[in-house]
Amino acid sequence: MANKKPCAVSEKEHKEYSEARRTFLKQSSAVVALALTPPTILKAAANDEKIASYFEQVPLTLEVNGKTESLSVEPRVTLLDMLREQLALTGTKKGCDYGQCGACTVHVDGKRVLSCLSLAVMQDGKKVTTIEGLANGDQLHPVQEAFIKHDGFQCGYCTPGQIMSAVACLREGHAGSPAEIREYMSGNICRCGAYSNIVDAIVDVKQGGQKI
Amino acid sequence: MINFQYTRPSSQKAAIDALAKDASAQYIAGGTNLVDLMKRNIMAPEKLVDINKLPLRDIQEVNGGLQIGALALNSVVSEDDTVVQKFPLLSLALKAGASPQLRNMATVGGNTLQRTRCPYFYDTAMPCNKRQPGTGCGALKGYNRMHAIFGASDKCIAVHPSDMCVALTALNAMVLVTGVKGDRRIPFGEFHRLPSDTPQKDNILEHGELITGVWVPDDGFTKNVHYLKVRDRASYAFALVSVAAALYIQNNIIKKARLAMGGVAHKPWRLAEAEKALIGKKVSDATFQQAAHIAMRGAKGYGYNNFKLKMAPNTIIEALTVAAKA
16 A cells, blocks of 8 residues: 555656545545444444545655655555655565564664564654665675675575664674674574574674774 | 554553543554554554653662663663663563564563464464454464463463563562553563453453553562573574573572563463472572472473473573572
8 A cells, every 4th residue: 555656757747646546545445444344433434534534644754864755654554665665765675574584674763673563654753774775875884795795695685684683783782702693683584594604794894893 | 454543642641541532542662563463464453552752761760679661672671781780680581582673672561561472363264262252272272382381271372472571570570550540550470361261361451551661679689590591493482481580599598589481371470389499498409300390280281382391390490500500
């Protein structure tokens, strides 16, 4: 249900498209809602407008990778879907979507969190950093460099989450030993099994002593 | 996920009123459990009342103990200086739970209210008296290796998944609650319920009541403590069995003892009789074996979880041994 923003359309076209779509959604979803809603709720919501209010978009302003974004989302949209569908920041991956794999890890106000279990509306006024926000122009972040150097991935699907978690792990001061790194990276599952190289990459950055 | 209305009140009263008016409304704090359950249509509140604006994040020493706001993050509490120094058992238990990302989201209040991870509760194609009262318990004769060995009923053999609550139960903590009828202080051991005939009720909280914090008495368990969590992976997995052990030892004699287990019952499982058996005894293998033996009275396996009948006493002995040496 996220308000998808196709990259190749102009702002005006996008606005028309999304308004038309919103109207359609409101009408069609009101019909669907009527069909699916238990009688008690129908009694409480005697007119269409009230049912439509369940599908109202909520305004939201937050900073993503240093840029202020003003959006509107349905309350049920997760931060993950908002980043991917509305802001086209597809670096953050949807793995399990249930908080079990860590592929969707981003930083909110400097803390690593799971964007799949975060509602976008609850991030109002916050600062979000995704994998796209780590590099400085063409210069990769030291942790990104280290993952390449140590071959810290195979298929790469878990990698954005691994890197966001690794950066946080280093900043938190939880990269003191390989054992501590393994414990504090345990929220990021890698199906290919690149774990030992990921630990090597983090150890390397830690020993390099760069400011991250 | 069905859609819902969303509000973010800035006063406690407004939050409580919002739930009092609406039986299908729920509070949301970290969302790590609720959003998951909503995605699976296991819970479907029509209104979410976001309580994150309420001033419930402080950790402060109050009345001979530590008061922790309901919205304090699990990660923050686990690394708080006072918690680490004066309540190390709580810090250890919190760090044994979930992952760093989840601990950065999950709150103390939310952790207390998290729901079981029983796979039959999570699978909406399966019967489950907790999810849908009257449909039966899929786990009772199903694949029940994660399930309870204490206090279960023929309606439900699910376990409470929290680590934090096991430590807080052992530490005689209180749950601080407020609601339209006023404030309540509930001992942790009485907050969660056994399933009996109504497993849909995890705890004694009434609809609309809000946890504002927990209070932990400072009983001096600063040194000889251990939280031992046995699980299928080295980290980031729910407990098969966990033990929170706290001892106060003088001249090799146990003066005070606290023991609680996780992963074995519908609530954090306090081992009061085993505690009594420890007090006044010398620190020794025999003392710990005796306590573990007493702790296991009344335990019952359901087939796939029979291994817990052996794992649980061994975990108790190991936790006490490590605590005594700490």
